[in-house]
Amino acid sequence: MARYAMVTDLRKCVACQACTVACNAEWDVPAGYARTRVRTTPITGTFPHLASSIYVAQCNQCDRPPCVEACPSGATSQHDNGIVGVDKSLCIGCGFCLEACPYDARYINPATKKVDKCDFCVSRLERGAEPACVITCTAHAKYFGDLEDRQSDVFKMVYAHGARRLETSTIRVGPNVYYAGEHASTDLVLAAFPPRPPRLLAAGQAWSRVLRPLVLAAAGATFLGQAVAFFNQLRNGEKDFED
Amino acid sequence: MRTDAIPVHPLPLTAEQAESMLQRQVKKHHIAIILLHWFNAIVWFFELLTGLALISSPLFRVAPRWYISIVDGVFGTRANMLQFHVALGLLWIGVYLVYAIFGFRTYLSKEVLRNEIALDLDDYRWLVVRTRRILGLTREALPPQGIYNAGQKLFAFMVYAMIPLVMVTGVVMAFRLFGTQVVGWAVVLHFCAVGAVVCGLLVHVYMGAVFPEEKPAFFSMITGTVNELYAYRHHFKWWTVIKAEEQAWNQQHADEAVAPAETARPGSSSADREPGCPG
Numbered sequence: 036m037a038r039y040a041m042v043t044d045l046r047k048c049v050a051c052q053a054c055t056v057a058c059n060a061e062w063d064v065p066a067g068y069a070r071t072r073v074r075t076t077p078i079t080g081t082f083p084h085l086a087s088s089i090y091v092a093q094c095n096q097c098d099r100p101p102c103v104e105a106c107p108s109g110a111t112s113q114h115d116n117g118i119v120g121v122d123k124s125l126c127i128g129c130g131f132c133l134e135a136c137p138y139d140a141r142y143i144n145p146a147t148k149k150v151d152k153c154d155f156c157v158s159r160l161e162r163g164a165e166p167a168c169v170i171t172c173t174a175h176a177k178y179f180g181d182l183e184d185r186q187s188d189v190f191k192m193v194y195a196h197g198a199r200r201l202e203t204s205t206i207r208v209g210p211n212v213y214y215a216g217e218h219a220s221t222d223l224v225l226a227a228f229p230p231r232p233p234r235l236l237a238a239g240q241a242w243s244r245v246l247r248p249l250v251l252a253a254a255g256a257t258f259l260g261q262a263v264a265f266f267n268q269l270r271n272g273e274k275d276f277e278d
Numbered sequence: 279m280r281t282d283a284i285p286v287h288p289l290p291l292t293a294e295q296a297e298s299m300l301q302r303q304v305k306k307h308h309i310a311i312i313l314l315h316w317f318n319a320i321v322w323f324f325e326l327l328t329g330l331a332l333i334s335s336p337l338f339r340v341a342p343r344w345y346i347s348i349v350d351g352v353f354g355t356r357a358n359m360l361q362f363h364v365a366l367g368l369l370w371i372g373v374y375l376v377y378a379i380f381g382f383r384t385y386l387s388k389e390v391l392r393n394e395i396a397l398d399l400d401d402y403r404w405l406v407v408r409t410r411r412i413l414g415l416t417r418e419a420l421p422p423q424g425i426y427n428a429g430q431k432l433f434a435f436m437v438y439a440m441i442p443l444v445m446v447t448g449v450v451m452a453f454r455l456f457g458t459q460v461v462g463w464a465v466v467l468h469f470c471a472v473g474a475v476v477c478g479l480l481v482h483v484y485m486g487a488v489f490p491e492e493k494p495a496f497f498s499m500i501t502g503t504v505n506e507l508y509a510y511r512h513h514f515k516w517w518t519v520i521k522a523e524e525q526a527w528n529q530q531h532a533d534e535a536v537a538p539a540e541t542a543r544p545g546s547s548s549a550d551r552e553p554g555c556p557g
Binding site: 104105106235236242253257261264267 | 334335338361452461466481
């Protein structure tokens with residue numbers, strides 16, 4: 036099985052937003068929303084020692100995706116190749132996954148009211164094409180491939196050239212989008228756009244921690260009470276009403 | 279003509295009286311209620327079956343994974359399952375709307391709500407005695423009951439409260455209305471309301487299908503009638519109402535009465551009041 040990954044080389048990226056445009060066109064992303072977006076970190080340091088970095092944000096197709104667990108209906112699921120997909124026909128628009136994502140990579144499409152996010156252009160992959168952002172990138176800064184294939188560009192970028200995952204010491208969900216470049220650049224990105232702890236909406240917490248145990252206990256107690264009643268009935272051999 | 283005095287408390291019956299009352303049927307349910315009941319039962323069966331399988335995340339699910347896989351397999355895809363769940367739910371809402379529009383004067387009148395849902399003192403005592411009897415703690419006689427006993431009333435009360443909640447939250451989820459916060463809470467409320475109904479449903483099904491004393495009540499949901507002895511023993515206060523109505527009717531039609539000796543005994547005609555409680 037493949038383990039798809041993407042590498043963005045921050046030394047090559049010129050923040051032209053061609054990937055954003057290609058993605059929006061490919062997926063009919065409504066204005067004001069994006070599956071991928073190029074951002075820049077604030078300028079740090081004092082003149083003349085200034086520093087800034089580019090950050091290409093998108094879904095990281097994490098190894099341990101918090102969004103999958105947060106989805107009540109199973110619309111969000113992880114495929115065997117590592118891609119985290121959204122089955123739109125199952126999405127009920129509850130927004131639990133938006134809160135769960137440490138990278139805020141999801142949005143609710145205002146037209147369909149369903150969730151949408153980058154899925155490495157899985158339908159393009161199926162017909163043998165590369166993701167829209169990769170083929171459009173004007174600076175050839177994006178690489179896409181299989182991490183289990185030792186000949187692939189992404190394998191070399193990650194294991195030979197030290198491309199990094201955007202992880203902190205506390206938030207480690209195994210993102211599969213890597214960033215190549217100076218360590219200082221990725222540090223700037225991590226400082227400006229750090230992954231946040233996954234959240235569960237109050238409604239989800241209420242169900243998962245309080246109401247679900249309560250409902251199960253109530254149904255279980257009712258069932259047990261009736262089992263006792265039923266065995267009493269058998270033991271006493273209560274006569275039918277008609278007799 | 280002669281009319282029997284209606285007893286205020288259930289009196290012991292002679293074997294002959296009991297036998298003749300057993301042979302007489304009195305009307306309990308209108309055909310519309312019977313059809314609605316079984317439609318409702320079928321809908322709940324399939325909605326629970328698919329609903330349990332639709333909640334798949336380990337954070338939220340109540341059914342074991344093997345159950346979810348089986349139902350997934352039956353429907354082929356989870357999307358089919360959700361479509362089925364939503365379509366059947368909308369049909370259910372549609373049927374209830376028709377029922378509400380054409381029947382609210384009959385089924386939701388103040389009088390019906392007072393007689394079929396509100397609990398009186400006998401009902402509270404009944405709940406205690408019934409529970410103790412089922413658990414084998416006492417053999418005390420049950421306090422007299424109206425057309426629905428206190429247990430049925432409680433179930434009806436909960437169903438009346440929860441069904442609109444299930445419908446509204448279901449529609450909110452199906453059409454993703456009012457934004458993610460509202461849909462998120464709708465998911466949870468939908469689960470809780472259904473959970474509450476299921477607790478009542480367990481008792482309802484047990485009483486209807488397993489409990490021997492309520493057998494006539496089960497068959498009344500098929501035939502629409504119960505025998506008079508059952509009405510006398512289990513729903514004494516309702517029986518007095520039927521009997522009073524019959525006597526009033528007989529008085530009115532005394533001239534047409536061919537044989538007064540026959541009309542003096544209740545049970546040959548039926549009450550024209552139609553209960554609307556799904557309990």
